[in-house]
Amino acid sequence: MDQPRVDEDRELVARAQAGEAAAFDELVVKYSPRLYGLVYNMTSNHEDTNDLLQDVFSKAYKAIRGFRGKSSFYTWIHSIAVNMTLNFLKKRGRRYQLSLDDVDAGVQNDKVFLEATATSSPVREADLSELQKRLNEAMMKLSDEHRAVVTMFHIQGMPHAEISKILRVSEGTVRSRLFYANRQLQNYLDEFRKNPVT
Amino acid sequence: MDEFDDKEITKLLRLKRYEQPPPGYFENFLHEFHRRQRDEFLRQPLWRICVDRAHDFMLQLSLARLTSYPAAVTAVLVCAAVVSLKLYQTPEPTNVAVQDRQILATPANPDGEWTLASPVATRVFSTRSLHNSNPSAQTHRTATTPRYVLDSVPVSYETTFKF
Numbered sequence: 492m493d494q495p496r497v498d499e500d501r502e503l504v505a506r507a508q509a510g511e512a513a514a515f516d517e518l519v520v521k522y523s524p525r526l527y528g529l530v531y532n533m534t535s536n537h538e539d540t541n542d543l544l545q546d547v548f549s550k551a552y553k554a555i556r557g558f559r560g561k562s563s564f565y566t567w568i569h570s571i572a573v574n575m576t577l578n579f580l581k582k583r584g585r586r587y588q589l590s591l592d593d594v595d596a597g598v599q600n601d602k603v604f605l606e607a608t609a610t611s612s613p614v615r616e617a618d619l620s621e622l623q624k625r626l627n628e629a630m631m632k633l634s635d636e637h638r639a640v641v642t643m644f645h646i647q648g649m650p651h652a653e654i655s656k657i658l659r660v661s662e663g664t665v666r667s668r669l670f671y672a673n674r675q676l677q678n679y680l681d682e683f684r685k686n687p688v689t
Numbered sequence: 690m691d692e693f694d695d696k697e698i699t700k701l702l703r704l705k706r707y708e709q710p711p712p713g714y715f716e717n718f719l720h721e722f723h724r725r726q727r728d729e730f731l732r733q734p735l736w737r738i739c740v741d742r743a744h745d746f747m748l749q750l751s752l753a754r755l756t757s758y759p760a761a762v763t764a765v766l767v768c769a770a771v772v773s774l775k776l777y778q779t780p781e782p783t784n785v786a787v788q789d790r791q792i793l794a795t796p797a798n799p800d801g802e803w804t805l806a807s808p809v810a811t812r813v814f815s816t817r818s819l820h821n822s823n824p825s826a827q828t829h830r831t832a833t834t835p836r837y838v839l840d841s842v843p844v845s846y847e848t849t850f851k852f
Contacts, residue, residue, distance in 0.1 A: 520715075680698070
């Protein structure tokens with residue numbers, strides 16, 4: 492996934508810090524789809540994602556004057572989103588609702604989608620939507636921290652270094668969490684392949 | 690039987706990028722954000738709004754750069770300390786001054802003689818009245834009632850020794 496241009500953000504942030512609401516609106520428009528994906532894949536619930544995302548931007552709006560630019564705005568806003576989501580998940584506990592939306596119709600022509608579905612693999616053999624459902628269930632079985640890392644790395648396409656900055660852990664920790672999470676997901680999906688009815 | 694490897698997992702997870710919110714969600718998101726901001730603003734107490742406005746005003750003046758908050762707080766504390774010290778160090782008016790204001794108004798030595806005696810002591814223990822301008826009257830104590838001003842607290846409660 493493309494990283495946003497830092498300079499562009501810096502100018503928008505400076506204008507927002509000077510009290511220009513329109514500049515902050517631009518940041519909201521720019522980052523809401525990306526942050527939606529992050530929060531949604533951590534919560535698996537649209538309503539929760541919507542509320543959290545509103546709270547994230549509200550918090551960012553209040554705190555933007557204190558933003559000193561030590562990290563990029565991209566990292567800063569992602570840190571707020573991840574921390575707020577993790578706190579929310581701790582409060583919510585293990586209760587969750589799988590309200591995953593259908594894969595967007597426009598995706599049928601997407602290169603990545605076609606590539607994924609055209610391979611001769613378990614993906615092809617199994618029903619893709621069922622597999623996706625199982626994958627989501629497997630994701631929800633991961634711990635919140637592991638799910639956060641998987642979301643940022645695999646789904647959002649962030650590099651290890653960026654994830655380590657956002658989570659304020661070492662890159663080694665990020666890699667080890669990823670490794671563990673991949674093994675977990677692999678086990679769940681293998682189980683599904685062996686026992687597709689359950 | 691094929692097993693899921695990291696590559697397959699990655700491909701499957703990448704598909705999750707295409708899980709989108711309902712159509713029109715992002716168009717309404719900003720409006721919803723503004724609405725929530727307004728609601729939150731209206732729920733704030735008046736004093737907080739005033740503080741925020743004052744803060745914004747200070748920021749516009751760029752005073753924040755000149756004076757940091759700790760410096761401002763320190764300055765206020767120092768001023769408060771100086772004022773309180775001044776207040777505590779101011780001598781309280783004595784009872785003497787209140788009781789014998791007329792005498793205090795006169796010079797300590799009306800004859801113009803230079804003296805090293807404390808003006809206060811001179812004034813307190815002066816037995817002359819201003820109204821008594823007749824020199825002959827000075828020998829007659831009965832003519833004017835002498836005025837002694839004594840401390841309200843005795844010097845000592847100890848019994849005097851008699852030999």
